[in-house]
Amino acid sequence: MNLEEIDQIIKTKLSEKRYFHSRCVMERCEEIAKQLNFDVEIAKKVGLAHDIAKEIPNEQKVEYAENCGIIVDEIEKENPTLLHAKIGEYIVINELGFTKEMGRAIRAHTTGIENMDLLAKILFIADRTSKERGFEDIDYINDLLKENIDKAVLYIFDKKIMLQIEKKAQMHPETITARNWLLKNGNL
Numbered sequence: 641m642n643l644e645e646i647d648q649i650i651k652t653k654l655s656e657k658r659y660f661h662s663r664c665v666m667e668r669c670e671e672i673a674k675q676l677n678f679d680v681e682i683a684k685k686v687g688l689a690h691d692i693a694k695e696i697p698n699e700q701k702v703e704y705a706e707n708c709g710i711i712v713d714e715i716e717k718e719n720p721t722l723l724h725a726k727i728g729e730y731i732v733i734n735e736l737g738f739t740k741e742m743g744r745a746i747r748a749h750t751t752g753i754e755n756m757d758l759l760a761k762i763l764f765i766a767d768r769t770s771k772e773r774g775f776e777d778i779d780y781i782n783d784l785l786k787e788n789i790d791k792a793v794l795y796i797f798d799k800k801i802m803l804q805i806e807k808k809a810q811m812h813p814e815t816i817t818a819r820n821w822l823l824k825n826g827n828l
């Protein structure tokens with residue numbers, strides 16, 4: 641499926657606001673992919689489609705996921721919004737013809753994942769630094785990215801974990817696992 645066709649589908653599945661976010665993440669994926677000599681088309685498609693499952697109502701997400709054959713853990717049952725990443729992976733592979741690698745990047749975009757490949761790292765950073773989110777540390781993340789992509793990914797893990805601590809909110813163990821993996825194997 642080409643980018644135009646994906647765009648039409650995303651538009652029907654998301655609110656105007658989230659569609660705009662998806663377009664902004666696509667632009668960021670493009671910028672980062674160019675910087676790192678990664679395939680721009682692939683990065684853009686993944687950016688555009690990453691939140692494809694976000695607006696499935698939260699009260700339907702657990703059942704939706706189980707119908708896709710996804711094993712839903714306890715943290716996801718209590719925080720079903722997390723499931724939009726795994727459901728998204730399922731939808732993009734089965735409905736948009738994405739590769740496994742592209743699907744896995746979408747699966748990893750919220751919590752991170754062990755053995756994150758370059759595409760997954762690009763999307764993870766793009767989702768946190770898209771212009772419309774207006775985070776104050778975008779320039780700082782870009783500086784880290786220029787030094788080394790793994791430093792930018794680690795910084796975002798740390799910020800995500802600190803945010804959950806501040807909110808006294810649950811943290812998905814995959815984030816800790818992914819961060820531990822990066823600390824051990826990353827180029828930091």
Ligand SMILES: [Fe+2]
Nearest residue numbers: 690691749750
């Ligand atoms: Fe998301």
Ligand SMILES: [Fe+2]
Nearest residue numbers: 661690691767
């Ligand atoms: Fe997003």
